Amino acid sequence: MTVRVLCPTLCVEICIFLWAYAVAPVCSALEWRYKGRVCFFFLRGLACVDRTEKVNNCQDPEFSKKIRIDYYFEKVQKLKFGIYDIDNKSVDLGDDDFLGGFECTLGQIVSSRKLTRPLELKPGKPAGKGSITITAEEIKDNRAIVLEMEAKGLDKKDLFGKSDPFLEFFKKEDDGKWQLVYRTEVIKNNLNPSWKAFSVSLHTFCSGDLNKPIKVHCSDYDNDGSHDLIGIFETNVTQVQTFDCIHPEKKQKKKSYKNSGVVRVKSCRIELEYSFLNYIMGGCQINFTVGIDFTGSNGDPRSPDSLHYMSPNGINQYLSAIWSVGLVVQDYDTDKLFPAFGFGAQVPPDFKVSHEFALNFNSSSPYCQGVQGIVDAYRMALPQVRLYGPTNFSPIINHVARIASGAAQQPTASQYFVLLIITDGEITDLDQTRQAIVDSSKLPMSIIIVGVGEADFKAMEFLDGDNGVLKSLTGEPVVRDIVQFVPFREFINAPKESLAQTILAEVPSQLVSYFKMRKLSPVNPPAPVSK
Numbered sequence: 001m002t003v004r005v006l007c008p009t010l011c012v013e014i015c016i017f018l019w020a021y022a023v024a025p026v027c028s029a030l031e032w033r034y035k036g037r038v039c040f041f042f043l044r045g046l047a048c049v050d051r052t053e054k055v056n057n058c059q060d061p062e063f064s065k066k067i068r069i070d071y072y073f074e075k076v077q078k079l080k081f082g083i084y085d086i087d088n089k090s091v092d093l094g095d096d097d098f099l100g101g102f103e104c105t106l107g108q109i110v111s112s113r114k115l116t117r118p119l120e121l122k123p124g125k126p127a128g129k130g131s132i133t134i135t136a137e138e139i140k141d142n143r144a145i146v147l148e149m150e151a152k153g154l155d156k157k158d159l160f161g162k163s164d165p166f167l168e169f170f171k172k173e174d175d176g177k178w179q180l181v182y183r184t185e186v187i188k189n190n191l192n193p194s195w196k197a198f199s200v201s202l203h204t205f206c207s208g209d210l211n212k213p214i215k216v217h218c219s220d221y222d223n224d225g226s227h228d229l230i231g232i233f234e235t236n237v238t239q240v241q242t243f244d245c246i247h248p249e250k251k252q253k254k255k256s257y258k259n260s261g262v263v264r265v266k267s268c269r270i271e272l273e274y275s276f277l278n279y280i281m282g283g284c285q286i287n288f289t290v291g292i293d294f295t296g297s298n299g300d301p302r303s304p305d306s307l308h309y310m311s312p313n314g315i316n317q318y319l320s321a322i323w324s325v326g327l328v329v330q331d332y333d334t335d336k337l338f339p340a341f342g343f344g345a346q347v348p349p350d351f352k353v354s355h356e357f358a359l360n361f362n363s364s365s366p367y368c369q370g371v372q373g374i375v376d377a378y379r380m381a382l383p384q385v386r387l388y389g390p391t392n393f394s395p396i397i398n399h400v401a402r403i404a405s406g407a408a409q410q411p412t413a414s415q416y417f418v419l420l421i422i423t424d425g426e427i428t429d430l431d432q433t434r435q436a437i438v439d440s441s442k443l444p445m446s447i448i449i450v451g452v453g454e455a456d457f458k459a460m461e462f463l464d465g466d467n468g469v470l471k472s473l474t475g476e477p478v479v480r481d482i483v484q485f486v487p488f489r490e491f492i493n494a495p496k497e498s499l500a501q502t503i504l505a506e507v508p509s510q511l512v513s514y515f516k517m518r519k520l521s522p523v524n525p526p527a528p529v530s531k
Contacts, residue, residue, distance in 0.1 A: 050067045050068075052064075052065045052067070068139065069106065071110065071277065073276065073328070073504060074504035074507075075497060075501060076327050076497070076500075077105055077106035077107065078104075078105055079103065079104055079109075080101060080102070080103045081101055081102045081104075081132060081134070082098065083098070083100050083101065083119065083132070084096045084097065084098055084099060085097040099119070099130075100119030100120060100127030100130060101119065101120060101127075102117050102118075102132050104117070105331055107331030107332060108331045109134055109135075109136045110281055111280055111281070113136065113281045113524075114134070115133070115135075116132070117131060117132060118130070118131050118132075119132055137526075138275065138277045138278065138281065138526065140203070140275060141201075141202055141203050141208045142201075142274060142278060142526065143201070143208070143270050143271070143273065144200060144201050144270070144271055144273035145199070145201075145202050145237060145269075145270055146197060146199045146268070146269050146270075146271055147198060147200075147267070147268050148194075148195070148196075148197040148265070149194075149263060149265060149266060150192075150193065150194040150195065150264050151165060151191075151192065151193050151218065151245070151261055151262065151263045151264070152262045152264070153191060153192065153262060154230055155191075155231075155247070155260040155261060156191060157230065158189075158220065161189050162189045162190060163190070163220040164187065164188050164189060164190075164220055164222075165190065165218055165219065165220060165221070165230060166185065166186045166195075166218075166219060167183070167184040167216055167218055167263070168180060168182070168183045168216070168217040168219065169181050169183075169200075169205070169214060169216055170214065171206050171207065171212055171213070171215075172212060172213040172214075172215070178215055181200060181204055181206075182198065182204075184198065186221040191261070194266070197267070199271075202237075206237055210238050211236050211237075211238060212236060214234065215233075216235070216243070217231075218230040218231050218232070218245050218260075218263060230245055230260050231244070231246050231259065231263075232245070232246055232247070232248065233245060233263065240268045241265060242262060242263070242264040242265070243263050244258070244259035244262060245262060245263050247260045272525070274515070274521060274522055274525070276508035276509070276512050278522045278525065278526055279413050279511060279512065279515060280332060281522075281524075281526070282413070282522025283414060283522065283523035283524050284413050284415065285332065285415050286417075286511075287333060287403075287416070288329040288330065288333060288418050288420070289339045289340070289341070289396075289418070289419045289420070290322060290326075290338065290340045290374055290419075290420050291341050291342070291356075291396040291419065291420065291421040291422070292318060292340070292341070292342045292343070292378060293342075293343065293391060293421075293452075294308075294342045294343065294345035294388075295343075295344035295345070295424070296344075296388055296389050297389070297391075297424055297425045297455075298387055298424050298453075299387075301383070307424050307452050307453050308382060308387075317422075317452040317453070318378070318422050318452060320488070320496075320499070321420070321450040321452070321488060321499065322371065322375060323371060323375070324496065324497075324499040324500040325420050325448065325450075325500055325504065326338070326370075326371030326374060327500070328500050329418060330371055336369060336370045337367040337368070337369060338367060338368050338371075338374055339358075339367055339400075340358070340368045340373075340378070341356050341359060341366060341396055341399070342385065343355040343391075343395065343396055344387070344388060344389050344391055346385060346386035346388045347361075348384055353388050355392045356396050356399050357385075359377035359380075359381045360377045360380070361381070361384075389428075390428035390429070391423060391425055391426065391427050391429075392432070392433075393421060393423075393436070394433045394435070394436040396419070396421065397419065397421075397433065397436040397447065398439075400419045400440075400445060401436065401439060401440045401443055403417065404417045404443040407443075408442075408444055408518075411520065412520065413515045413520040413522055414523050415444060416445070416446075416511050416514070417443075417445040418446050418448065418507060419445065419446070419447045419448065420450065421447065421448070421449045423451060423452070423460075424455055425455040425456075426455065426456065426459055427459045427463075430459055434463070434471070434473060435473065435474075437463060437470060437478060437482065437483060438470070438472040438478050440482060441478035441480050441481075441482050442479055444514050445514075446482050446483075446484070446507050446511070447482055447483045447484070448483075448485075448486070448503050448504070448507075449463065449464075449483065449484070449486070450485075450486055450487075450488055450503065451485065451486070452488045452489075453488075453489075457485065460487075463483050464484060465478065465481055465483060480517065481506070481510065482510055484505075484506050484507075486502050486503050
């Protein structure tokens with residue numbers, strides 16, 4: 001059983017501005033209102049989460065208080081903002097004047113960086129010509145420390161060979177305890193090792209404090225876990241240099257003891273380590289594509305036993321998966337035009353089998369307007385195609401990969417592609433799909449596979465690569481993990497939000513890993529943190 005703990009992707013602060021609220025037709029009333037105080041409330045669902053300070057007698061208030069909220073990429077976080085005129089000390093809003101409000105999602109705010117919308121008294125009813133502007137900023141020290149270490153003349157700890165040294169770095173917590181923050185690789189049979197350069201976020205390494213004490217253990221690796229200590233030294237980020245490796249017991253026993261070797265910092269630098277939000281708020285668009293299984297194993301769509309059968313409420317497992325993922329991802333694509341394809345069906349007018357036909361039957365423009373457009377195209381296509389086979393994934397994967405390859409030619413972190421494949425059974429072109437995934441792992445692309453029905457999905461789990469690195473038939477490995485497989489049956493009785501949370505949980509790290517691999521900064525990078 002896999003237990004998933006939902007943790008925030010990041011934390012953001014939201015700033016609020018109001019502009020030109022007073023309008024001529026209601027100027028006299030508003031003039032009286034703005035002699036009182038204006039208060040801004042921040043609501044999520046029905047609960048008031050936070051409020052800004054009051055701004056007195058101001059038509060275009062800019063609120064100084066920033067509202068902090070955890071951000072989850074894989075959730076639709078609905079927010080509601082309300083503006084009230086407060087002219088008393090009561091906390092009850094019932095006796096205050098509501099000046100207007102606005103509803104959106106946190107995803108819309110962070111993907112826009114600055115979001116401006118007209119105020120409304122209620123949905124569809126404008127509150128004059130006033131507007132609200134909301135900006136978001138990530139709360140994170142995005143610096144990383146990059147270290148390259150070496151040692152000379154380490155003590156020999158193995159009876160029949162030299163030591164197998166490795167380093168462990170600890171930071172000192174506020175309670176005085178030492179917390180492990182990084183462990184290097186083991187260098188076999190070497191008393192003068194050079195370890196690979198490594199990068200650790202500065203927050204993890206020293207809590208962002210360059211003067212925080214850091215302790216380093218140099219040890220000899222043993223397979224049974226009883227590693228032998230070679231020596232210890234303490235330092236901080238501002239004092240990285242050459243250090244004597246001191247073994248405490250040897251120092252006490254021998255007056256002539258000097259050290260157990262020397263550890264030297266070959267190189268140390270501080271660089272920016274960009275996060276998912278840095279890329280999204282910096283202008284990266286997420287392009288969403290859907291591939292739907294129309295093979296015969298789904299069953300006759302007219303039969304209640306079919307996976308394509310529409311229940312009385314107009315839904316099935318395919319549509320549930322589309323809605324779950326699409327409602328989240330659509331906030332990160334400005335035009336909300338999503339390509340949608342089917343595979344494994346005989347398609348009109350000649351009813352030849354196709355493995356990448358446009359759901360709207362327009363091969364030159366397979367785009368659907370928003371998630372609702374995908375749903376409408378699916379419902380339109382279902383009665384017109386003949387379910388057939390086989391179940392081939394590689395054509396659709398390669399289709400999206402060709403587009404992603406074009407985006408990859410541009411040296412900017414401006415586009416990333418997410419392909420959702422919904423299928424009911426065993427894949428029939430496994431070797432070709434393995435190669436397609438290996439090729440796609442070099443591109444700005446993630447693949448999500450949702451298995452519907454009760455079929456055996458062992459091949460999908462194999463493609464996921466959680467039990468080992470996926471390789472092509474020729475032995476070429478993926479350069480990064482880009483596939484996430486989720487069986488729908490595990491979520492039938494779960495809250496509807498949990499499917500999207502599980503499906504999309506790995507996308508932020510996959511996006512960051514690609515741009516980091518390409519050494520690409522956000523299109524509009526954040527201002528550096530100074531401490």
